[in-house]
Amino acid sequence: MMFRLSLSRRLVAIGGAGFLALWIVLISFYYLANGLSRTASNPPPGQIAAIVTLLKSEPSARWPALLDAVSSPILDLSIIENDLGPENALDLWEDPGYGIYREVLGGDLLSIRLLVPERRFRRPRLFQGVLNPVQFRIRLSPDRVLVMETRTPFIVSWFGLPAGLGAGLIGTLFAVAALIVLHREIRPLTRLAAIVDRIDPVGAPVVLPKLKGAAPETQALLKAFDRLQTRLHAIVRARLALIGGIQHDVRTFATRLRLRVEHIPNETEREKAAADIDDMIELLDNALLAGRAGVGALDEELLDLVPLLEAEVMDRRAAGAHLTLAALPPETAMVIGDRLALRRVFANLIDNALKYGGAAHLALAIEAEWLRVTVDDEGSGIPADWREVLTEPFVRLEPSRARKTGGAGLGLAVARNLVEAHGGRLEIDDAPGGGARLSVRLYLFGSR
Known part of the structure; x- marks a missing residue:
């Protein structure tokens, strides 16, 4: 069943779709400008290597202060005494996307795991982010292991892209649909304008198009033009009938006046009266012809x-x-x-x-x-x-x-x-x- 939305509501829908399309553009620019790709959501391998080198070069007593200095909401660091991995984790060691870490960190890298809250180890189906941190374990010394957990500060899809891009994509699809609806509304109006230009008040009525599925305002406009065309034809017919009737009656009266004028004894007055009657008939003929010309008759x-x-x-x-x-x-x-x-x-x-x-x-x-x-x-x-x-x-x-x-x-x-x-x-x-x-x-x- 087709939803019969008014034209104003359709315009609101177009505006909403345009806002969503603008949203996806802004998020994309922000995402690209800050380098927040899937690999950038994890710490660069060089950064991890630099942190490991810094910690190894400093005495263990200074490690807590150094960890506080490099930790952030995106990156959480801690040092443990053993390498017992978490139970709920998905091993990413063989994932091609993390091969660069194995190359840069070499034998110090012990494991790469994706922490998942479920007992079944699998990738999240739709979103990953703060609930699914990636954990790196790097050996600092024979009895010390650096645990580094990286979290994305925003929700991302399983593509590694911000979820807002998906919402923006949906908005773009809505915008396309809205443009199609708008085109369907404008096209009948264009046809209507072309047909209205052909309306002839003295000719045959122009058949107006049938607009199925059009907005109620468009259909009301079409009916209004149809009523206007009918009224114009009626007005023109009445006008011509009125002028024609007046001309016929005035000619009849003029003929009677001519007969009476012949009985005027003074020849000069008789000629003036006859000239006035001729001028009156000429004026009436001019008015009738001008009226017929004005309506194309x-x-x-x-x-x-x-x-x-x-x-x-x-x-x-x-x-x-x-x-x-x-x-x-x-x-x-x-x-x-x-x-x-x-x-x-x-x-x-x-x-x-x-x-x-x-x-x-x-x-x-x-x-x-x-x-x-x-x-x-x-x-x-x-x-x-x-x-x-x-x-x-x-x-x-x-x-x-x-x-x-x-x-x-x-x-x-x-x-x-x-x-x-x-x-x-x-x-x-x-x-x-x-x-x-x-x-x-x-x-x-x-x-x-």
Whole structure:
């Protein structure tokens, strides 16, 4: 059965494993720096030989003082009168690890034994240390024997290594297991992040992965994203339905108003009222298109920009506007986009040029993978510090927002949003002959 630990508990487990791994590293450095290997836990053969030589060179009356001087918690020395070995001891004379003592001490070395507390003589199964001293017996004189017992000041394993290294090894294994668990937790989060990036509020819902065995927090996050995706789709559907319903009803009211406007006796007032109704419908159309572009709900079809631009130019020429359309390239200017949205883009740019610049001069060019449509006017131009903010909603160079000086300031903002929704760019610059130039760049069909 898999333990369903929370993410916080798993992080605590990783921290504990890391502490154990650090423990083994510190113990290893200490062990290596002090030379506490298995052979170093016993006195060096040269030290024993030096002690024996010192004792032999001094009278026996001084031996107790010398033994006190060289004894330590690691090394215990005493002198006895006979060589009767301990009963509970394991003979190490033939052990290869102690052969160096036989070579250095020669015939003076009488025995090497491992003292064990049990009656059965065997090596301890797991640990050896203070309970299992090694005893050396060296002859000092015909009737005196030096007994030297060496003890390790710390518990060591049967390898001769400190027991802490074993604990550190276990900690390292726990750390590896913790890293594996952490990897299993991070990998679903990475997959989840990649899937969330593909969530489209107007497209089909994205199927989120099934995270078996994941932490409860990770599963809760997955469910939260699923609920968020559902709410986004519901909000977008409601928003588009609301805007569409408002547009339908307002057009119905506008049609009724047009019929009533025809009964206004004063021709000037009648024309102003009709113009207000047209502006209201245009404002509503701009808002609906901008809303659809913001949620990616524009239609896509293969379009040729040449007849689309020609239709916009001919409509305004028929109304007496000053427009020119430069010679078009012989190639077809095909793009993938929403016909109504692109017509709104170019209509807004042309009307903006006619309203503020008195004329509109259009040109279409193919530049590598781009189609570039430019609209130049004959006005005073747009200051450089205004070009970035002028495409924001309700921003105008003339701030009064009076009807006689222009619209509500949505034309360029809607045009920019629609162009960017097609993957293009809207740029503002100076026209070669003076005035402002607005350029629309769209991807040429087949270039991507």
